[in-house]
Amino acid sequence: MGLILSIKEMNNIPPLEDGTYTGTLIGIVEMGEQLGFEKKRYRPTIQFTFEVYGEFIDRGNGDEPRWAYAELTRSLGKNSNLLAALEALQGRPLTEEELEHCDLTAYLGKSCTIEIKSSASGFANVRKITKRMKGIDPGKPVSDTFVFDMDAEDRDERIQDLSPWVRKKIELSPTWARLHAGAEEMDLDEDDAPTEDDASGRGDAPAPIPPDVDPETGEILRPEDIPF
Numbered sequence: 599m600g601l602i603l604s605i606k607e608m609n610n611i612p613p614l615e616d617g618t619y620t621g622t623l624i625g626i627v628e629m630g631e632q633l634g635f636e637k638k639r640y641r642p643t644i645q646f647t648f649e650v651y652g653e654f655i656d657r658g659n660g661d662e663p664r665w666a667y668a669e670l671t672r673s674l675g676k677n678s679n680l681l682a683a684l685e686a687l688q689g690r691p692l693t694e695e696e697l698e699h700c701d702l703t704a705y706l707g708k709s710c711t712i713e714i715k716s717s718a719s720g721f722a723n724v725r726k727i728t729k730r731m732k733g734i735d736p737g738k739p740v741s742d743t744f745v746f747d748m749d750a751e752d753r754d755e756r757i758q759d760l761s762p763w764v765r766k767k768i769e770l771s772p773t774w775a776r777l778h779a780g781a782e783e784m785d786l787d788e789d790d791a792p793t794e795d796d797a798s799g800r801g802d803a804p805a806p807i808p809p810d811v812d813p814e815t816g817e818i819l820r821p822e823d824i825p826f
Contacts, residue, residue: 613716613717614666614714614722615716616714616715616716617713618712618714619651619652619653619711619714620650620651620652620710620711620712620730620731620734620736621648621649621650621651621709621710621711621724621727622649622651622708623646623647623687623705623706623707623708623709623710624647624648624649624707624739624742624743624744625645625647625665625743625744625745626646626647626702626706626744626745626746627645627647627744627745627746627764628644628672628746628747628748629643629644629645629669629764629767630642630643630748630768630772630773630774631771631773632669632771640771640772641671642671642672642673642773643669643670644671644672644680645667645668645669645670645764646667646668646670646724647666647667647744648665648666648667648710648712648724649664649665649739649741650663650664650665650712650714650722651709651736663739663740663741665722666712666714666722666723666724667722668683668712668724668727674697674700683710683727684705686711686727686729686730687709687727688705688708689730706743706745707738707743709730709734709736710729711729711730711731712726712727712728713725713726713727713728744759746759748774753777
């Protein structure tokens with residue numbers, strides 16, 4: 599690649615235009631407790647990944663469908679954004695019976711309308727999720743569906759399949775730390791112990807990505823570009 603740079607190298611992917619699209623749910627990731635945007639408390643978080651219907655991008659391997667992301671609080675309260683998203687995907691309000699036992703994986707492959715605000719780099723932020731518009735059927739998604747469940751026995755293997763920025767956020771969550779506390783204490787030896795000048799006690803662990811930073815580019819997002 600060389601050391602002669604051009605600003606065009608960072609902007610060769612045109613941004614996804616702001617507006618409403620049809621999105622198909624292809625990914626559900628349990629992210630554990632994540633620091634809320636107000637940066638005052640942690641909240642259990644679920645990430646939904648949507649394939650954006652009719653939108654493709656060539657990153658060097660031919661046309662690939664574009665994805666958009668929404669981070670939703672793990673709650674089915676009547677005013678929760680997760681419940682609103684599920685009802686939009688289902689196309690109707692959920693019944694009391696459905697709320698008693700709600701399997702999120704049953705919604706994979708369902709579609710809805712998503713309102714997108716994107717950063718200059720094209721990172722698509724889902725701002726609103728509503729019922730799919732009549733007359734639009736995106737059919738089967740191009741992308742494979744995926745799920746990451748922290749309760750799964752193979753979670754340590756499955757987390758390697760996630761994108762680096764999502765994996766990093768999960769591994770730095772208090773939930774992930776609690777799940778691995780016992781194993782880490784048993785494996786810790788003198789060479790692994792944090793040094794006195796390591797104030798965080800996390801060694802070389804990277805800092806979590808703030809919600810106002812684009813995880814792909816490090817760009818500071820405008821307030822209106824920040825997702826849920």
